[in-house]
Amino acid sequence: MPAMNAFYAQSGGVTAVINATACGVIETARKHKAKIANVYAGRNGIIGALTEDMINTNRESARTIAALKNMPGGAFGSARYKLKGIEENRAEYERLIEVFRAHNIGYFFYNGGNDSMDTAHKVSLISKKMGFPVTCLGIPKTVDNDLPITDTCPGFGSVAKYVAVSTREAAMDVASMAKTSTKVFILEVMGRHAGWIAAAGGLAGDKPGDAPHIILFPEVPFKQRAFLKRVRECVQKYDYCVIVVSEGAAYRDGRFLAEAGTRDAFGHAQLGGVAPVVAQMVRDNLGYKYHYAIADYLQRSARHIASATDVKQAYAVGAAAVKFAVAGKSAVMPVIKRVSDKPYRWTIASAPLSRIANKEKMLPKRYITKDGFGITAAARRYLEPLISGEDYPPYVNGLPKYATLKNVSVAPKLQTKFVV
Amino acid sequence: MPAMNAFYAQSGGVTAVINATACGVIETARKHKAKIANVYAGRNGIIGALTEDMINTNRESARTIAALKNMPGGAFGSARYKLKGIEENRAEYERLIEVFRAHNIGYFFYNGGNDSMDTAHKVSLISKKMGFPVTCLGIPKTVDNDLPITDTCPGFGSVAKYVAVSTREAAMDVASMAKTSTKVFILEVMGRHAGWIAAAGGLAGDKPGDAPHIILFPEVPFKQRAFLKRVRECVQKYDYCVIVVSEGAAYRDGRFLAEAGTRDAFGHAQLGGVAPVVAQMVRDNLGYKYHYAIADYLQRSARHIASATDVKQAYAVGAAAVKFAVAGKSAVMPVIKRVSDKPYRWTIASAPLSRIANKEKMLPKRYITKDGFGITAAARRYLEPLISGEDYPPYVNGLPKYATLKNVSVAPKLQTKFVV
Numbered sequence: 001m002p003a004m005n006a007f008y009a010q011s012g013g014v015t016a017v018i019n020a021t022a023c024g025v026i027e028t029a030r031k032h033k034a035k036i037a038n039v040y041a042g043r044n045g046i047i048g049a050l051t052e053d054m055i056n057t058n059r060e061s062a063r064t065i066a067a068l069k070n071m072p073g074g075a076f077g078s079a080r081y082k083l084k085g086i087e088e089n090r091a092e093y094e095r096l097i098e099v100f101r102a103h104n105i106g107y108f109f110y111n112g113g114n115d116s117m118d119t120a121h122k123v124s125l126i127s128k129k130m131g132f133p134v135t136c137l138g139i140p141k142t143v144d145n146d147l148p149i150t151d152t153c154p155g156f157g158s159v160a161k162y163v164a165v166s167t168r169e170a171a172m173d174v175a176s177m178a179k180t181s182t183k184v185f186i187l188e189v190m191g192r193h194a195g196w197i198a199a200a201g202g203l204a205g206d207k208p209g210d211a212p213h214i215i216l217f218p219e220v221p222f223k224q225r226a227f228l229k230r231v232r233e234c235v236q237k238y239d240y241c242v243i244v245v246s247e248g249a250a251y252r253d254g255r256f257l258a259e260a261g262t263r264d265a266f267g268h269a270q271l272g273g274v275a276p277v278v279a280q281m282v283r284d285n286l287g288y289k290y291h292y293a294i295a296d297y298l299q300r301s302a303r304h305i306a307s308a309t310d311v312k313q314a315y316a317v318g319a320a321a322v323k324f325a326v327a328g329k330s331a332v333m334p335v336i337k338r339v340s341d342k343p344y345r346w347t348i349a350s351a352p353l354s355r356i357a358n359k360e361k362m363l364p365k366r367y368i369t370k371d372g373f374g375i376t377a378a379a380r381r382y383l384e385p386l387i388s389g390e391d392y393p394p395y396v397n398g399l400p401k402y403a404t405l406k407n408v409s410v411a412p413k414l415q416t417k418f419v420v
Numbered sequence: 421m422p423a424m425n426a427f428y429a430q431s432g433g434v435t436a437v438i439n440a441t442a443c444g445v446i447e448t449a450r451k452h453k454a455k456i457a458n459v460y461a462g463r464n465g466i467i468g469a470l471t472e473d474m475i476n477t478n479r480e481s482a483r484t485i486a487a488l489k490n491m492p493g494g495a496f497g498s499a500r501y502k503l504k505g506i507e508e509n510r511a512e513y514e515r516l517i518e519v520f521r522a523h524n525i526g527y528f529f530y531n532g533g534n535d536s537m538d539t540a541h542k543v544s545l546i547s548k549k550m551g552f553p554v555t556c557l558g559i560p561k562t563v564d565n566d567l568p569i570t571d572t573c574p575g576f577g578s579v580a581k582y583v584a585v586s587t588r589e590a591a592m593d594v595a596s597m598a599k600t601s602t603k604v605f606i607l608e609v610m611g612r613h614a615g616w617i618a619a620a621g622g623l624a625g626d627k628p629g630d631a632p633h634i635i636l637f638p639e640v641p642f643k644q645r646a647f648l649k650r651v652r653e654c655v656q657k658y659d660y661c662v663i664v665v666s667e668g669a670a671y672r673d674g675r676f677l678a679e680a681g682t683r684d685a686f687g688h689a690q691l692g693g694v695a696p697v698v699a700q701m702v703r704d705n706l707g708y709k710y711h712y713a714i715a716d717y718l719q720r721s722a723r724h725i726a727s728a729t730d731v732k733q734a735y736a737v738g739a740a741a742v743k744f745a746v747a748g749k750s751a752v753m754p755v756i757k758r759v760s761d762k763p764y765r766w767t768i769a770s771a772p773l774s775r776i777a778n779k780e781k782m783l784p785k786r787y788i789t790k791d792g793f794g795i796t797a798a799a800r801r802y803l804e805p806l807i808s809g810e811d812y813p814p815y816v817n818g819l820p821k822y823a824t825l826k827n828v829s830v831a832p833k834l835q836t837k838f839v840v
Contacts (some may be wrong), residue, residue: 010596013597013601014593014596014597016589044599044600045600047599047600071592072589072592072593073589073592073593073594073595073596074593074596074597075596076596077596077597077599078596078597079597079599079600079601080597080600080601081600161818161819164818164819165724165819165820166718166721166722168819168820168822169436169492169493169718169721169722169723169724169820170716170717170718170721172491172492172493172721172822173434173492173493173494173717173720173721174493174717175493176430176434176493176494176495176496176497176498177433177434177494177497177498177499177500179464179467179497179499180464180465180467180499180500180501181433181499181500182717185717187718203818203819204819273696275714276693276696291716291717292714292716293714293715293716293717293718294695294712294713294714294716295713295718296590296711296712296713296714297590297593297594297602297605297711297713298586298589298590298607298713298715298718300593301589301590301592301593302586302589303589304585304589304725305724305725307818309818384817384818386818387817387818387819388817388818389818390812390815392810392812395810397804397807397808398581398584398623398727398729398804398806398807398808398809399584399585399588399623399624399807400585400588400589402588402592
């Protein structure tokens with residue numbers, strides 16, 4: 001079989017290490033020229049395929065591609081754009097195959113979360129039906145760490161490290177000022193439905209009494225009375241109280257503590273601003289002086305404090321996806337298998353997309369302490385290796401020097417336009 | 421003259437490098453045993469002197485003291501506690517001298533901002549009047565960078581670096597998702613009355629069009645119409661808009677965009693939450709999807725991304741204060757004198773506390789672009805060296821390993837209690 005081209009797209013929220021995965025895909029593809037001629041990247045993710053707006057990564061030097069390993073954000077643009085079910089929106093899938101066919105694209109690497117694994121799976125099915133079978137590989141990426149089967153999701157380890165480090169540092173600040181200033185500090189972190197990121201905040205403390213004193217997980221229904229009681233106890237005992245709250249913290253009936261009321265393209269409620277809600281609650285009921293931080297995008301773009309383990313894994317899943325593809329595997333996703341906790345050893349295996357698509361891995365109950373406010377030793381055993389190691393980007397003039405890509409377009413071949 | 425003891429206190433908001441200053445003080449004092457017997461540190465700052473609750477830093481090993489250089493927060497506790505004017509509150513000054521006399525304290529090192537320089541100055545005056553002259557040294561510390569005379573204030577360079585790095589990283593995230601997601605990203609930073617920290621965000625961009633596209637300074641009266649016009653222009657031109665807003669951003673009449681309504685011990689309005697106000701404004705008027713981050717304490721405790729220049733200067737002012745003191749200088753503060761911009765060369769000089777106390781150095785007009793939304797080349801020339809160089813703390817298990825002090829109390833000698 002003559003070499004075909006590959007299409008790589010980034011999907012959903014970007015991470016500090018998604019470009020390390022792109023690096024793994026492109027560098028590995030370049031070693032398999034007999035099978036993969038060029039890697040085209042979607043400008044703005046899958047939209048780039050639908051609108052025939054692709055980037056020829058062959059126009060980037062080996063040095064630039066290597067520098068992707070250090071670069072946060074999405075080097076080619078990502079998209080929050082979900083292809084609907086095939087029956088509802090056949091036109092989009094057909095268009096995708098039309099573009100793939102026009103550009104001789106035989107490989108599709110889709111780098112994203114649950115929704116994207118579903119899409120990759122569907123493309124694999126429909127491409128066969130349409131007589132242009134495409135080798136479809138999902139590549140895991142999500143700071144939410146909620147994909148099943150894989151030990152962890154690239155992107156998560158770095159957010160976890162950011163949150164653990166920031167919690168430790170801010171707690172030291174608060175502790176040293178508590179006598180006359182802020183008593184309660186609240187850090188709001190991401191994690192819509194799964195409390196993995198919030199749990200990582202728990203790593204900041206080493207021994208009982210260390211901050212954070214309270215973690216509010218989406219998995220644990222919020223009870224105001226128990227929460228306020230604990231805050232008061234902490235302030236009385238330690239003079240201060242540090243709280244890590246997940247944006248997804250919710251009441252028993254499912255209402256989020258803070259719901260902005262808007263929804264994103266995937267139909268998920270857009271959250272934000274739970275920290276001020278919790279702060280207000282503390283002030284109104286206990287009268288303590290508070291401060292809060294909302295890490296928002298800072299946490300998932302913080303390449304400067306990325307986990308070396310995460311960077312390695314992000315690269316490895318990209319490289320593995322290409323190896324699987326050229327070996328003839330399709331409709332699978334590389335997964336990370338944990339071999340041992342300490343020292344942390346892992347390998348890459350493959351899992352069928354059908355077993356991953358649209359499934360969410362929640363924080364297991366045994367990772368949350370009985371009182372619902374902390375993490376267990378088991379959680380710590382799981383999380384600790386994921387934030388291990390530093391992988392600093394190069395700096396120039398005090399700032400990280402991140403890659404600049406040419407992002408040269410592939411000349412369109414179709415006469416038709418497609419509006420997304 | 422036989423050796424006397426020294427009293428060192430941290431004051432006001434702590435920084436990522438205030439302990440580097442403590443390190444400079446203690447290590448240098450240990451080299452001058454003939455003049456300085458012990459360095460006592462105030463537990464919770466000046467309150468520790470008033471309540472005779474002091475820490476004997478002699479009980480810490482050389483290794484622990486050296487590790488202070490890497491440690492954020494305030495190692496001995498800081499305080500937001502302002503001594504009032506001598507006439508209003510003579511008792512506090514007299515108590516201070518009483519404690520100093522009881523513990524044979526002949527040197528007072530006060531590590532803080534404007535208010536603290538005022539206190540150090542007053543203590544110097546009153547101690548003479550009371551017949552127990554104390555050598556009083558101010559040591560600069562403030563993330564606000566608003567002390568006069570000195571080229572910069574230790575603590576600022578590291579916040580500046582944090583804000584510049586975070587802005588650059590978050591902007592890359594937003595840029596790569598703008599097609600289908602967030603168009604406007606807002607980062608709220610500290611800086612009550614002076615826009616130094618907000619200005620540092622401007623370093624994130626290298627060339628026209630780079631983020632941040634808009635900086636909102638406290639020095640520039642906020643005009644909603646001009647602001648919204650610029651946001652729209654940016655989104656039309658670049659597809660996204662990154663805004664760095666100072667917590668002190670205010671309307672022409674002085675009203676802050678967001679005033680929490682509470683005041684701290686110094687009588688300053690406690691701010692917070694300007695980002696959501698700006699975000700709401702954008703959504704209500706332009707309808708763009710937004711996200712915002714509030715860096716809050718994360719920015720000033722982020723030792724993990726401290727500026728190497730800042731760490732060096734923080735240490736140097738501590739060391740210089742001790743050298744000035746043993747050379748007989750009093751009522752002065754070590755200041756940083758810039759010798760050249762590029763390469764950045766600086767020396768330490770001394771300036772009288774009377775010229776520093778209660779004066780605020782605002783961002784000069786020539787540092788702000790004509791449109792009021794950006795920084796000039798002159799600002800860049802000033803700011804760039806201050807964030808230069810990285811000074812990473814040691815890591816264990818993926819987290820920075822920060823010093824643990826014994827903080828052993830000095831046995832009280834007075835029978836009297838003093839309530840603050």
